[in-house]
Amino acid sequence: MKRRKKRQTRSLLVLAVIVIGGWLGLNSSQSQSLWQSAQALLPTAQSSSSNTNSQPSASTNQLAALDYHSGESAVVAVNNNKSTLTASDWQTNHVIYANLDKLNRTSTANTAYLEQRNVADDSLRVRQTVQPTGWHQKFSGRQAILNRGHLVAYSISKGISLDGTYDPDLQSGDQNNLKNLFTQTAFSNQRLQTVYETKIRTALRAGKKVLYQPHAIFRGDELMPRGVQLQALSTDGSLNFNVYIYNVQPGFTFDYSTGTSQVSELQVPDTTI
Numbered sequence: 049m050k051r052r053k054k055r056q057t058r059s060l061l062v063l064a065v066i067v068i069g070g071w072l073g074l075n076s077s078q079s080q081s082l083w084q085s086a087q088a089l090l091p092t093a094q095s096s097s098s099n100t101n102s103q104p105s106a107s108t109n110q111l112a113a114l115d116y117h118s119g120e121s122a123v124v125a126v127n128n129n130k131s132t133l134t135a136s137d138w139q140t141n142h143v144i145y146a147n148l149d150k151l152n153r154t155s156t157a158n159t160a161y162l163e164q165r166n167v168a169d170d171s172l173r174v175r176q177t178v179q180p181t182g183w184h185q186k187f188s189g190r191q192a193i194l195n196r197g198h199l200v201a202y203s204i205s206k207g208i209s210l211d212g213t214y215d216p217d218l219q220s221g222d223q224n225n226l227k228n229l230f231t232q233t234a235f236s237n238q239r240l241q242t243v244y245e246t247k248i249r250t251a252l253r254a255g256k257k258v259l260y261q262p263h264a265i266f267r268g269d270e271l272m273p274r275g276v277q278l279q280a281l282s283t284d285g286s287l288n289f290n291v292y293i294y295n296v297q298p299g300f301t302f303d304y305s306t307g308t309s310q311v312s313e314l315q316v317p318d319t320t321i
Contacts, residue, residue, distance in 0.1 A: 104127060104128065108263070112265050121319050122235075122317070126292050129289055129290055130290055131290045133259045135259065135283045137161075141163050142208070143161070143200055143208050143222075145211075151181060152181055156263070157262065158199045158228060163258075164252050164253065165206065166205055166207060167203065168203050169219070173202060174220075174223055178229050180196060180226075181307070182271035182272030183196075183307060184309065186300075191234065193297050195234050196229045196231070197229065197264075197276070199228050199230065199264065199276075200222060201222075203245060204245065210227075231271075231272045232295060235298060235316060236296065239318055240293050240318075240320055244280070247287060247289065251286070257283045259281050261279050262276060262278050267304065271306060271307055272302060276292070276293050278291055289321075298315060299312065299313075300312055301314055
């Protein structure tokens, strides 16, 4: 009986990997990596087998290995859209800005412990001047296809100094902080990431305390990230998400090793989770 149950469990696991791998368009090596992770975390993989819009127990390397395919959703749920953060870690209002790596990239996650006083007045924004790695601006008509994407958004970082501590004399949010900016497509930033930042602002304005961890995901030594993982958790549990957003722009494809781009037929639906 135990052997039969083990075979049944393994069969379900294989099916989950096939379904998830097929939906995400993984190649054989990426599917093998997903299979190995699924074996290591069997309960998570089993619970996710019926949800093909999810990347269960995904590591940074697994997310970096994903390739976007035209017409698919540019947002993938990670861990069934549940944060892996711990509410009890929230102690004081501050942000941990990770150091840049050897290539000057924001390749390590920033972690923010936010409260209502961090909601910023948008009128105090100034012009951004930082050029993050992979910055090669191009325009479609008069519209820029790239943004200087914030990891911790301007709108939720009022009073946070460059060293991450709260300073009541600072009235604006984060603006030209090298440790908080990455080369992001305008679509990824303005149409997708902003939806999740709005969820955080709404929670903060309601007096909730929020842990937020944004992470630009780079593949190897590439200078432009393939995407950004966003996860947030309010201390009361009412806000809870974990998503990966592909760094893509309709009508353009990118050489992520440099950040250069060219016109293409790429289609990206305007959908979130």
